[in-house]
Amino acid sequence: MRSLADVDVLSPASVDEALEILHQKAGGIKIVAGGTDLIVQMKHRIIGKTDLLNIYMLDELRYIRLENGSVRVGGLTDFATIHKSPVVRTAAPVLAEAASTIGSVQILNKASIAGNIVNASPAADSLPALYVLEADLHLRSKASSRTVPIRDFYKGYKKLDMRPDELLVEVSFKQVGDGYLGKFFKHGLRQGDAIAVVNGAVLLKWDASSKAVSEARIALGAVAPTVVRAEKAEAILVGSRLEETAIVNASRAVQESISPIDDVRGSAAYRREMSTNYVYMTLRMLAEMVRK
Amino acid sequence: MGVILREFSFKLNGQPVSVKAPPAYTLLETLRYVIRLTGTKDGCSSGDCGACTVLLDGRAVHSCLTLISHVQGREVVTVEGVDPKIVKAYASEGAVQCGYCIPGLVVATAALLREHPKPSTEEVREMLKGNLCRCTGYVKIVKAVEAAAGV
Incomplete structure (x- = not known):
């Protein structure tokens, strides 16, 4: 851990003033808001030392x-x-x-x-x-x-x-309208305050008259360089009645959208398995909700 | 580069203070090494353990992840400034083992009781999940919070 005693912090009083500073120092200054990641990164040498633009009071x-x-x-x-x-x-x-x-x-x-x-x-x-x-x-x-x-x-x-x-x-x-059902999931290595091994969100539109899914959105995190939408899985769900076969097929299909890596929190293989399992469990929960 | 010093004013445990410190010093460093108010402990320096918890405008935050520049014009309460009934409850329930996590837990308890004056056990566990006790004395810690709340 290193000291930041030689780092300057500029604290503008307005957004316009902050934008003026960014304009003048673009690239030579990092923005700090709550600081919950940036301060650790800078003190633990994950990122280089630069002066900071503190926007926390805006x-x-x-x-x-x-x-x-x-x-x-x-x-x-x-x-x-x-x-x-x-x-x-x-x-x-x-x-x-x-x-x-x-x-x-x-x-x-x-x-x-x-x-x-x-x-x-x-x-x-x-x-x-x-x-x-x-x-x-x-x-x-x-x-x-x-x-x-x-x-x-x-x-x-x-x-x-x-x-x-x-x-x-x-x-x-x-705003999410009537008929939409959403659920977030997170698999961490403990209950509180853990970085996700796999996380994701599912948002479905359930058409009550045809009793089928009319729109499906699934996003997964920690399993690719960026968050990804599981488009193949979404396509399987649209038009389905959230029956077991559709849920199983859709949760398997998320594999085609992800490219996880091994790291300290879990292997790529573990992340693959957890992705399918969590999407399966989440879709089962949503299916129970629509049937009520 | 040399050390940069700037002046910051804020309210600390109810009293206005002015302090000269490097603007990228954390609040934790400023409290311990500049102001020499050492009740707040440095556990992990990375926002994982909760030992350095203080109240910023009444809400629990990590002083190790808060810059002194974040605090300008605001109000900070440390373990030295919380209601002594919380400290007494920790002592009378025997909730303190090695003691290192306790200042953070006492402050987190103060934040918890502001939001939930009569918390359920579940609420206590949820609100204190960011405070680690390496002695694993959580049962008596939860009892101490309940004693402080009178539930």
Whole structure:
């Protein structure tokens, strides 16, 4: 562990001021929000030492709003707030569920949604939920403002469609409507505060009149360089009645979308098996919910 | 590069303080090595063990993952500033073995009781899951929290 006594920290008073600093120092400064990953990475020499742009006090980036059927979450909103938010619990329960698994109370109180997205760990717990919600990411720089769908944001392991002068200011997604059922799952090596071996989210639209699945979204984390959508499995589910055969076939088909590696938390083979098993268990739970 | 020093003002255990510290020092380093308030312990320095837990604006956070720059203008409570009834409950329930995790647990307990004044055992276990006791004395720790809450 090394000292950061020689690292400078700039603490702007507004987003505009932060964007001005990013514009001037693009590439030479790292943004720190809650700091729950970045401080460890810098002190433990995982990343190089650079000066820091501290945005933690920019309360204008802390909000959760429901507007015209869309949920808009300010980038600095912490996961304890997201987990408890009545708006998120109603409009996107799958995200509320994922938010609570990210870490201990201490981490949830500080870690921000934009930090989790930009830190780009393939095992980040909010990401599978944001993938099935098909979230949009809003990036601002001094001169520009643009929106990137989360699926297009990750170009490879920790490679982002983001310029050094940009700040992720907001995450938005459509409110989950009637008939949608979602579930987040996480397999860690212990119950609390563990990094996922496999995580994922499933969002299904159940058509009550035809008693069949009309839309299926499955996202898996920690099993590829980025979070992936299990498209083959999704295709198997659409039109099915969530009967046992469809569930078994869909959970097996997730294998075609993943490319896990061996690491300290589990082998690639173990991750493969857990991916199918967890998708199977999750689909079984959702099937029971629709039959009630 | 040389050491950078800046001045930060915040409220510490109810009192306004001003301190000169490197802006990328953690709150933990600032408390222990600059202010010399050493009740807050350094367990893992990576946000896993909870020994360094403090309250930031009333919410439990890791002081090892909080920069002194994060704290400017805010309010910090350390183990020295929490309600002594929590410390007494840990002592009277015999919940302290080696003691290293206890300052973090006492502060986490203060945060827990703010949110759930009469917590269920399940809520206690959930809210304290980020505080590791290597002596594994969790049964008496949970009893101490319940004693502090009067449940």
